[in-house]
Amino acid sequence: xxxxxxxxxxxxxxxxxxxxxxxxxxxxxxxxxxxxxxxxxxxxxxxxxxxxxxxxxxxxxxxxxxxxxxxxxxxxxxxxxxxxxxxxxxxxxxxxxxxxxxxxxxxxxxxxxxxxxxxxxxxxxxxxxxxxxxxxxxxxxxxxxxxxxxxxxxxxxxxxxxxxxxxxxxxxxxxxxxxxxxxxxxxxxxxxxxxxxxxxxxxxxxxxxxxxxxxxxxxxxxxxxxxxxxxxxxxxxxxxxxxxxxxxxxxxxxxxxxxxxxxxxxxxxxxxxxxxxxxxxxxxxxxxxxxxxxxxxxxxxxxxxxxxxxxxxxxxxxxxxxxxxxxxxxxxxxxxxxxxxxxxxxxxxxxxxxxxxxxxxxxxxxxxxxxxxxxxxxxxxxxxxxxxxxxxxxxxxxxxxxxxxxxxxxxxxxxxxxxxxxxxxxxxxxxxxxxxxxxxxxxxxxxxxxxxxxxxxxxxxxxxxxxxxxxxxxxxxxxxxxxxxxxxxxxxxxxxxxxxxxxxxxxxxxxxxxxx
Amino acid sequence: xxxxxxxxxxxxxxxxxxxxxxxxxxxxxxxxxxxxxxxxxxxxxxxxxxxxxxxxxxxxxxxxxxxxxxxxxxxxxxxxxxxxxxxxxxxxxxxxxxxxxxxxxxxxxxxxxxxxxxxxxxxxxxxxxxxxxxxxxxxxxxxxxxxxxxxxxxxxxxxxxxxxxxxxxxxxxxxxxxxxxxxxxxxxxxxxxxxxxxxxxxxxxxxxxxxxxxxxxxxxxxxxxxxxxxxxxxxxxxxxxxxxxxxxxxxxxxxxxxxxxxxxxxxxxxxxxxxxxxxxxxxxxxxxxxxxxxxxxxxxxxxxxxxxxxxxxxxxxxxxxxxxxxxxxxxxxxxxxx
Numbered sequence: 001x002x003x004x005x006x007x008x009x010x011x012x013x014x015x016x017x018x019x020x021x022x023x024x025x026x027x028x029x030x031x032x033x034x035x036x037x038x039x040x041x042x043x044x045x046x047x048x049x050x051x052x053x054x055x056x057x058x059x060x061x062x063x064x065x066x067x068x069x070x071x072x073x074x075x076x077x078x079x080x081x082x083x084x085x086x087x088x089x090x091x092x093x094x095x096x097x098x099x100x101x102x103x104x105x106x107x108x109x110x111x112x113x114x115x116x117x118x119x120x121x122x123x124x125x126x127x128x129x130x131x132x133x134x135x136x137x138x139x140x141x142x143x144x145x146x147x148x149x150x151x152x153x154x155x156x157x158x159x160x161x162x163x164x165x166x167x168x169x170x171x172x173x174x175x176x177x178x179x180x181x182x183x184x185x186x187x188x189x190x191x192x193x194x195x196x197x198x199x200x201x202x203x204x205x206x207x208x209x210x211x212x213x214x215x216x217x218x219x220x221x222x223x224x225x226x227x228x229x230x231x232x233x234x235x236x237x238x239x240x241x242x243x244x245x246x247x248x249x250x251x252x253x254x255x256x257x258x259x260x261x262x263x264x265x266x267x268x269x270x271x272x273x274x275x276x277x278x279x280x281x282x283x284x285x286x287x288x289x290x291x292x293x294x295x296x297x298x299x300x301x302x303x304x305x306x307x308x309x310x311x312x313x314x315x316x317x318x319x320x321x322x323x324x325x326x327x328x329x330x331x332x333x334x335x336x337x338x339x340x341x342x343x344x345x346x347x348x349x350x351x352x353x354x355x356x357x358x359x360x361x362x363x364x365x366x367x368x369x370x371x372x373x374x375x376x377x378x379x380x381x382x383x384x385x386x387x388x389x390x391x392x393x394x395x396x397x398x399x400x401x402x403x404x405x406x407x408x409x410x411x412x413x414x415x416x417x418x419x420x421x422x423x424x425x426x427x428x429x430x431x432x433x434x435x436x437x438x439x440x441x442x443x444x445x446x447x448x449x450x451x452x453x454x455x456x457x458x459x460x461x462x463x464x465x466x467x468x469x470x471x472x473x474x475x476x477x478x479x480x481x482x483x484x485x486x487x488x489x490x491x492x493x494x495x496x497x498x499x500x501x502x503x504x505x506x507x508x509x510x511x512x513x514x515x516x
Numbered sequence: 517x518x519x520x521x522x523x524x525x526x527x528x529x530x531x532x533x534x535x536x537x538x539x540x541x542x543x544x545x546x547x548x549x550x551x552x553x554x555x556x557x558x559x560x561x562x563x564x565x566x567x568x569x570x571x572x573x574x575x576x577x578x579x580x581x582x583x584x585x586x587x588x589x590x591x592x593x594x595x596x597x598x599x600x601x602x603x604x605x606x607x608x609x610x611x612x613x614x615x616x617x618x619x620x621x622x623x624x625x626x627x628x629x630x631x632x633x634x635x636x637x638x639x640x641x642x643x644x645x646x647x648x649x650x651x652x653x654x655x656x657x658x659x660x661x662x663x664x665x666x667x668x669x670x671x672x673x674x675x676x677x678x679x680x681x682x683x684x685x686x687x688x689x690x691x692x693x694x695x696x697x698x699x700x701x702x703x704x705x706x707x708x709x710x711x712x713x714x715x716x717x718x719x720x721x722x723x724x725x726x727x728x729x730x731x732x733x734x735x736x737x738x739x740x741x742x743x744x745x746x747x748x749x750x751x752x753x754x755x756x757x758x759x760x761x762x763x764x765x766x767x768x769x770x771x772x773x774x775x776x777x778x779x780x781x782x783x784x785x786x787x788x789x790x791x792x793x794x795x796x797x798x799x800x801x802x803x804x805x806x807x808x809x810x811x812x813x814x815x816x817x818x819x820x821x822x823x824x825x826x827x828x829x830x831x832x833x834x835x836x837x838x839x840x841x842x843x844x845x846x847x848x849x850x851x852x853x854x
Contacts, residue, residue: 307717327719337717345717348710350777359707360718362700371698414718 259283288468349400405436579776584642592741621734660750670746709776
């Protein structure tokens with residue numbers, strides 16, 4: 001079963017580097033795939049897995065490095081060419097056309113260039129492919145209504161119909177039930193026997209260890225290790241994933257003393273999204289929300305801000321029980337939510353810095369006859385431009401023209417202007433460069449010292465550890481624990497986020513509230 | 517204190533230049549053109565449409581469309597005529613017509629704002645449905661014989677050389693400009709048109725804003741319909757039929773993005789002046805109505821084409837930067853900010 005080194009590799013990626021603006025997404029990584037092996041790729045969010053996939057499928061071009069297919073160097077210029085070379089990817093959410101039949105979905109990519117479709121042949125071949133995979137589906141039925149697992153089977157069949165040599169599976173199990181995962185693994189086995197090289201990406205370590213032949217770990221865009229499965233333990237893999245130095249620029253001044261309780265949440269649930277979330281935030285405290293992408297941390301933030309209200313659970317804000325059903329209501333209570341998606345949810349890009357900052361409180365700027373006081377608006381904007389060091393020629397500049405870091409500061413200004421008591425920051429430093437990141441951390445520190453309670457959702461583990469007084473870890477909509485600063489180590493948080501066994505803490509003291 | 521991005525300035529400059537050419541052409545071609553009664557006449561023949569175009573500007577900037585306006589105009593006119601023929605006092609008939617318009621707008625607004633249906637579909641249904649109601653009210657009769665004072669309002673000057681409808685238009689133009697550029701509501705209209713979600717995440721009541729816009733659209737369309745009835749002196753089931761396309765043309769030529777989020781009333785006012793003067797000039801020069809329509813169609817195509825080409829060229833040049841705006845770069849992008 002193990003990939004034998006005596007077989008010739010099908011795909012080799014040598015010394016690949018890729019940079020986006022300030023971010024070195026991939027730095028000199030190499031990866032070799034052999035026919036008939038399942039090769040797991042592990043890494044935290046931002047480790048460079050997605051960038052590698054996009055390079056393999058021709059969506060991005062590497063800045064440096066070489067891709068070798070069957071011993072021949074190749075350029076993968078676009079998705080079409082990747083397909084011709086036999087490289088295909090399937091994702092967490094299968095890309096299925098619900099109104100087309102199963103057979104049509106399987107052959108969607110490559111109808112022959114003849115004027116008429118040979119329906120008989122398409123149906124026969126679709127049946128043959130599914131038969132080889134041991135999948136029983138009526139290929140004439142529309143794909144609508146297929147289970148996720150069946151949709152993935154269709155995706156895999158589609159890849160096979162394209163004579164796939166290398167199949168990338170990007171978190172294919174994330175939305176599947178345990179039973180469906182089993183079905184999927186049988187398909188993966190069938191592919192392996194047919195000599196397909198499979199690059200398998202998953203955050204679930206147990207799955208990785210159940211199916212992979214070899215395991216590669218990336219961290220911060222760099223290659224860390226590649227080992228045979230028999231030579232690697234879950235603990236070792238986690239260590240490789242997180243074992244990085246924490247830069248000292250994350251240092252948060254620890255809360256001088258824990259202020260009174262600001263927000264108290266008990267048993268907050270939203271059906272099918274998250275359940276039984278319980279925590280407290282005190283004035284002047286930073287509560288970190290750690291977890292992997294898809295852990296539903298943002299959904300908890302949205303519930304607290306009233307965008308997608310929770311179904312059940314108690315929220316007590318400043319000692320008063322309340323239900324939050326709209327952003328307006330949350331704003332009146334003194335809650336602000338700084339979205340993770342600057343461009344789609346956070347900022348009106350074609351509008352000025354001023355217009356964006358004053359937006360939530362715009363009515364306050366209305367003077368006589370409801371006319372807006374442009375001067376007062378501008379003064380507000382100027383004040384924040386100075387305070388937060390927003391780098392722009394003036395406050396009339398379109399926000400869309402600013403750098404990511406400055407956009408982030410405009411978003412912070414927009415919400416600080418509402419004078420919040422509780423600030424929910426969702427990925428406050430995603431996609432901004434190191435300098436701007438340090439500035440944002442500095443601002444967060446200062447806000448906490450002014451007594452604002454802060455919830456910081458972040459997928460950047462060192463950031464969470466460096467900035468938080470306490471860390472709440474979520475996994476797939478569930479709360480895995482709340483760790484005090486002293487107990488929160490990268491290994492423990494990552495283990496909780498992945499669902500592994502949490503290693504002993506240096507000071508093994510159960511946290512008072514809500515170790516789930 | 518007004519800050520306008522250079523692209524917008526260029527767009528409105530372009531409109532101004534076109535207008536200058538049109539006016540120059542008219543002055544040289546016809547000695548009657550500059551007479552005050554002709555200038556009033558320029559407006560008068562389309563006065564109801566340009567009143568409705570003001571509200572349509574808000575709706576399109578908000579990222580929606582209202583195709584039902586002409587049918588609401590027709591329905592309001594028919595309601596007035598029917599009630600008058602049945603012996604109802606004229607002021608009451610007008611009041612009922614305006615209420616009917618408001619309800620039509622509220623009906624559109626409910627489905628669009630609160631149920632979330634696309635305005636294109638909802639108001640297309642309105643276009644058909646309200647027109648149907650108008651035809652049912654009047655069958656195939658033409659009803660006129662309005663009181664003398666009512667016809668006079670539509671046909672005679674009220675103040676100086678200006679008839680009532682023209683005064684209504686100018687008052688509304690000023691009010692609309694102030695609301696759109698100087699109030700929180702106006703700013704919300706732009707933000708929602710740009711990105712509804714950003715507005716929602718900032719605590720803005722998106723549904724309420726949309727509802728109000730469609731109600732205003734219904735009410736103003738009904739008012740325009742009543743004014744039309746007064747000017748024509750008689751109403752039929754097909755009164756104002758097809759006006760919606762002329763109205764939308766005026767707004768789009770004014771540089772308002774069909775995708776929402778950008779445009780100014782200055783641009784729309786200029787585009788109205790261009791269209792009306794072009795039609796008037798061509799009429800004075802004995803150019804047929806069909807040719808006139810063709811010319812205006814060409815102008816609209818150019819107005820959509822030119823900014824898109826410019827935008828695409830600019831996008832090509834700055835390809836390294838990520839796209840920052842909606843699907844189509846449009847000339848006018850911003851509310852003025854102090």
